[in-house]
Amino acid sequence: MKILTFLTVILLSFQNTGAQNIDFDKLIFEDISCYSSKVNIVEKLGEPLKIYNPNYECGFLSSDEQMKEFETLEYENIKFTGNNEDKFIIEEINFNNKSTSITYSNFQLNSETTLSDLEEIFGTIITNDFKNDSGIVIVPNENKIKEDGFQFVIKDGKLISIMYWSPC
Numbered sequence: 001m002k003i004l005t006f007l008t009v010i011l012l013s014f015q016n017t018g019a020q021n022i023d024f025d026k027l028i029f030e031d032i033s034c035y036s037s038k039v040n041i042v043e044k045l046g047e048p049l050k051i052y053n054p055n056y057e058c059g060f061l062s063s064d065e066q067m068k069e070f071e072t073l074e075y076e077n078i079k080f081t082g083n084n085e086d087k088f089i090i091e092e093i094n095f096n097n098k099s100t101s102i103t104y105s106n107f108q109l110n111s112e113t114t115l116s117d118l119e120e121i122f123g124t125i126i127t128n129d130f131k132n133d134s135g136i137v138i139v140p141n142e143n144k145i146k147e148d149g150f151q152f153v154i155k156d157g158k159l160i161s162i163m164y165w166s167p168c
Contacts, residue, residue, distance in 0.1 A: 022149060035089055041088060048074050052072055054081055078090065081164070094161045095113075095158075136151050137151070138165055
């Protein structure tokens with residue numbers, strides 16, 4: 001049932017013509033842009049807790065599909081995945097720590113961000129089909145060449161994580 005709800009949300013989000021697309025350049029974590037070099041990330045955040053190859057089956061971060069290697073730099077509440085050629089993208093940020101936040105344009109996104117806040121920031125986003133006040137909202141990238149975006153995971157009416165998304 002969760003997979004069906006997830007797929008419904010994805011399909012509806014792409015049909016929603018009133019939604020504003022996300023501008024990856026405006027997504028910043030502690031002075032690190034959404035796309036950054038490994039050197040810049042390590043310089044700002046220090047050595048990661050863990051470095052590994054994610055080995056995704058498909059998508060824009062799949063070594064097999066893209067025919068190049070990717071690695072993940074894992075920190076306490078954030079992961080960056082990429083390579084030296086393409087840079088690293090914020091793959092996931094968890095807001096389980098109240099002090100964790102990310103900036104989008106002039107807005108702070110954190111564990112207190114609500115679905116209404118996201119609607120204000122990104123335009124009209126899907127508000128139906130959220131069972132038990134939880135669900136996933138995908139805001140597609142404004143770059144029409146690459147059909148990727150971010151998933152905003154909502155639980156109990158609050159933002160709990162943001163995850164990079166690309167089609168398989």
